[in-house]
Amino acid sequence: MQDNALELFEVFIRSKRGLDHKHVGSLHSEDHEQALEYARDVYTRRSEGVSIWVVRSADICASQEDDAEDFFDPNDDKPYRHATYYTLPDAVNNM
Amino acid sequence: MSSEQQTSLQEKQFMHKIKAEEKIEPKDWMPEKYRKNLIRQISQHAHSEVIGMQPEGNFLTRAPSLRRKAILLSKIQDEAGHGLYLYSAAETLGISRDEMIEALQSGRAKYASIFNYPALTWADMGAIGWLVDGAAIVNQVSLQRTSYGPYARGMIRICKEESFHQRQGYDIMLTLVNGSPEQKAMAQDSLNRFYWPALMMFGPHDSESAHSAKSMEWKIKRETNDDLRQKFIDQTASQIEFLGLEHPDKELKWNEERGHYDSGEIDWDEFHNVIAGNGHCNRQRLEHHIKAHEEGAWVREALVAYNAKKQAKQTEAA
Ligand SMILES: [Fe+2]
Ligand SMILES: [Fe+2]
Numbered sequence: 001m002q003d004n005a006l007e008l009f010e011v012f013i014r015s016k017r018g019l020d021h022k023h024v025g026s027l028h029s030e031d032h033e034q035a036l037e038y039a040r041d042v043y044t045r046r047s048e049g050v051s052i053w054v055v056r057s058a059d060i061c062a063s064q065e066d067d068a069e070d071f072f073d074p075n076d077d078k079p080y081r082h083a084t085y086y087t088l089p090d091a092v093n094n095m
Numbered sequence: 096m097s098s099e100q101q102t103s104l105q106e107k108q109f110m111h112k113i114k115a116e117e118k119i120e121p122k123d124w125m126p127e128k129y130r131k132n133l134i135r136q137i138s139q140h141a142h143s144e145v146i147g148m149q150p151e152g153n154f155l156t157r158a159p160s161l162r163r164k165a166i167l168l169s170k171i172q173d174e175a176g177h178g179l180y181l182y183s184a185a186e187t188l189g190i191s192r193d194e195m196i197e198a199l200q201s202g203r204a205k206y207a208s209i210f211n212y213p214a215l216t217w218a219d220m221g222a223i224g225w226l227v228d229g230a231a232i233v234n235q236v237s238l239q240r241t242s243y244g245p246y247a248r249g250m251i252r253i254c255k256e257e258s259f260h261q262r263q264g265y266d267i268m269l270t271l272v273n274g275s276p277e278q279k280a281m282a283q284d285s286l287n288r289f290y291w292p293a294l295m296m297f298g299p300h301d302s303e304s305a306h307s308a309k310s311m312e313w314k315i316k317r318e319t320n321d322d323l324r325q326k327f328i329d330q331t332a333s334q335i336e337f338l339g340l341e342h343p344d345k346e347l348k349w350n351e352e353r354g355h356y357d358s359g360e361i362d363w364d365e366f367h368n369v370i371a372g373n374g375h376c377n378r379q380r381l382e383h384h385i386k387a388h389e390e391g392a393w394v395r396e397a398l399v400a401y402n403a404k405k406q407a408k409q410t411e412a413a
C-alpha cells in the first residue's frame with residue numbers, strides 16, 4: 001500500500017473570547033494553512049469557536065500516562081498546599 | 096480609507112468589545128495606550144510576586160518547625176509560579192522577559208511597596224500571609240474580570256492558589272495568640288506594623304489616582320482603589336476581633352447607614368515616601384534581585400550552550 005497519508009494536526013478551539021483554547025480533535029492536512037481551513041470546516045460548522053489553533057501532532061511533546069505516578073508523585077505528600085488543610089473556626093472560615 | 100479612518104474604526108470595534116464584556120485577546124487590535132497600560136500593570140504585578148519572595152525567604156531557615164518550614168517553602172514556590180504566569184501574560188503583549196527584568200532592576204518599573212517593609216519576627220510570616228496576601232486576593236478576585244484575556248485567565252489560576260496562603264498566615268496568628276503572652280504580643284506588634292501598609296496596597300484614593308479613570312473605562316481595573324480597600328477593611332475587622340487583638344485603627348467604627356466600617360486616614364506621606372524609594376528595604380530588595388540574577392547567569396548560559404550543542408549534533412546526524 002502506498003503511504004500517501006497527509007500529516008496529522010491537532011486542533012484547539014476557543015469557544016468564546018476570554019476562554020482557553022481547548023483540544024477538540026485532529027485532522028490530516030498538507031500544511032498549517034490548510035489545516036486551519038479544514039479545522040474550520042469540520043470542527044466549527046455550528047459556530048463552535050471564535051479562534052482556532054492547529055499544531056503538528058508530531059510537535060506535541062506529552063508526558064507518559066504510564067509514568068504518571070513517578071512523574072507527579074512528589075506533589076501527593078504535600079497536603080498543606082491545599083486551603084482545606086487549615087481548619088479555621090467558623091467565624092473566620094470564609095477566607 | 097485613510098489610515099486615520101482605519102484606526103478610528105478599529106478603536107470603535109475595540110470599545111464595542113469592551114462594552115459588551117468581551118475579552119481582548121493577544122492578536123486583536125488594541126490602542127497603543129491600552130497595551131502600554133497593561134504592560135505596566137501586569138509587569139508590576141509580576142515583579143511584586145517575585146520581590147515578595149524575599150521577606151518570606153528570609154525566614155525559611157528560622158521557621159519554628161519542619162512543618163511550618165515546608166508550608167512556607169510551598170507558599171514561596173507558589174509566588175515564583177505566579178511571577179511566571181504574569182510575565183508570560185505580559186509577553187503576549189510584545190515585551191520580552193529581559194526588557195521587564197531590566198526595567199525592574201533599573202528602577203523604572205515598580206513593585207508593590209509593601210515588600211519594602213522588613214519582616215522582623217516569625218509573627219510577620221503570619222501577618223504577611225493573612226494581611227498582605229489577603230489584600231492581594233481582594234484585588235486579584237476583582238481582576239479575574241479584567242478585559243485582557245491572558246491576564247484574566249492568569250488571575251483565575253492564581254486566585255485558586257492564594258486561599259492557602261492567607262489561611263496558613265492566619266493559622267500562624269491563631270497559634271501565636273493562643274500561646275504565651277510574649278507570643279501574643281509578637282502577633283499584636285506584627286499586626287500593628289502590617290495593617291496600614293496592607294491598606295496602602297490598594298493605592299491612592301480614587302480622586303488622586305493617575306491611572307484609574309482610563310483603566311476603569313478600558314475595564315483593565317474593575318473596581319476602584321477605595322472600593323477594594325473598603326472590602327478589605329470590612330472583612331479584616333472581624334478577623335482581628337476573633338484573634339483577640341487590638342485593632343490598629345483607633346477610629347474604626349461600624350457605620351450602619353453605609354453598611355461599612357468607617358476608618359481612620361492612611362499616612363499618605365509614608366506611602367509616597369516608600370514609593371519614592373525611601374522605604375526600609377527598597378535598596379536591599381533590588382540589590383538582592385540583581386545579585387541573584389547575576390549569580391544565576393551561568394545557568395542561563397549553560398542552557399544556551401547545551402541547546403547549541405544539541406542542535407549541532409542534530410545537523411551532523413542529518
Ligand atoms: Fe501570589
Ligand atoms: Fe500569595
